[in-house]
Amino acid sequence: MTLGLGFDSHFTASWLRQSLDLGLVIALTFLVLLAVRDRRTLWMVRGLIVLIVAAALGQQLQFQLLSFVLDKLVVGAALAMSVVFQSEFRRFLEQLGRGHLLPSFRQTRRTSETTDRSLDRIVEAVKELSQQRIGALMILETNEMMDERDFAVPGVKLDAELSKELIQTIFQTTTLLHDGAVFIRGDRVVSAGVILPLSDRTASRQLGTRHRAAMGITERTNNCVCIVVSEETGSISLAEAGMLDRPLTSSKLKELLETRFAPISERESVAPSLFSFGRKFSLRVIKLCRRLLQLPENK
Known part of the structure; x- marks a missing residue:
């Protein structure tokens, strides 16, 4: 026993x-x-x-x-x-x-929400850049604060109020910051001239540098989406989770952004x-x- x-x-x-x-x-x-x-x-x-x-x-x-x-x-x-x-x-x-x-x-939430007015300003700027065939790349922070160490080069700090005119001015070919990306958090333009890591996917190699950069950063982190305007064709693309949705109209872009920037409580983390x-x-x-x-x- x-x-x-x-x-x-x-x-x-x-x-x-x-x-x-x-x-x-x-x-x-x-x-x-x-x-x-x-x-x-x-x-x-x-x-x-x-x-x-x-x-x-x-x-x-x-x-x-x-x-x-x-x-x-x-x-x-x-x-x-x-x-x-x-x-x-x-x-x-x-x-x-x-x-x-x-x-x-x-969970580190955004310090400021991306409002409908901010989205309207972004879409209006993208629409005019597309019509003028001016290349652009924008990083929009989503549900959590991004770690800027994910960028290859952080760029130049601006911390400026978001406006259609500011975005259009930055991407004019005569400015020093037009080749990089613009980093947007809520209703603020955090920085410009940001250099992003490029995607290594085979399919991405057939695209331009801006599209590869948009795919690269969204492959690396899920805390952002990227808007790309092609300099050659003026076509609009939206990158998320390493995938490109293209070509888009400005109205379709706004619809996708509104869905993506729905209240955080509606999305599972x-x-x-x-x-x-x-x-x-x-x-x-x-x-x-x-x-x-x-x-x-x-x-």
């Missing part, structure tokens, strides 16, 4: 230790995802978590060949993600080293969904532990 109780306690302790080990790995994975704040990584991280859980189960069940293959897949997937998202992980490590990790998990998933997972683990340890459940 004593031997049986000893075996049960040893098994329970071993199971709890392994569960804690697995839970810490999953928690660390979630922390990395929340720190980089990039929707593109969401499904990749979920896939990595599935591989980690499968590898742990394979070891637990002593499936040696399956466990070996899954272990190699986990390592390969982690290395692939570190290469593909090297800038995001570099930022995560910088925040960790500076002790600024916890503030990065808080990544972090709350992850917190919800994590909370459900943790509650199930706690409930299972209570049953194993025969502890009373809270009512």
Whole structure:
């Protein structure tokens, strides 16, 4: 009888230790995802978590060949993600080293909303630039504040009130800032002459530099959309999540922008969904532990 109780306690302790080990790995994975704040990584991280859980189960069940293959897949997937998202992980490590990790998990909302009047001014400027066939590239911040370190070159700070005339003036070919992008946050023009990373997609190489830059920055972060006016044809494009919607009329552009800049409460964000998933997972683990340890459940 004593031997049986000893075996049960040893098994329970071993199971709890392994569960804690697995839970810490999953928690660390979630922390990395929340720190980089990039929707593109969401499904990749979920896939990595599935591989980690499968590898742990394979070891637990002593499936040696399956466990070996899954272990190699986990390592390969982690290395692939570190290469593909090297800038995001570099930022995560910088925040960790500076002790600024916890503030990065808080949802940072825009300091100013993009109003309908601001959208009207942008669309009017784009319409006239398109008619005059003057090339333009505009970055519009969306639901969260962008990290300007995502830009290749931050550009020249302006912090000016948004107006149709200002946008048109910046993109005149006689100005020094016309080759870069204009960064717009709410009803303010934050900076001009911004240089953006170019997309490496094969399809993007058939497009001009402005279109590749718009695709590049929206591939890198989901906190913005980009408006492009072609210098050659005057056609209007809207880039989001690395994809171009083109050609657009000014009325269609306004419709898309109004939809994109709908109240934040109407759109689902990544972090709350992850917190919800994590909370459900943790509650199930706690409930299972209570049953194993025969502890009373809270009512």
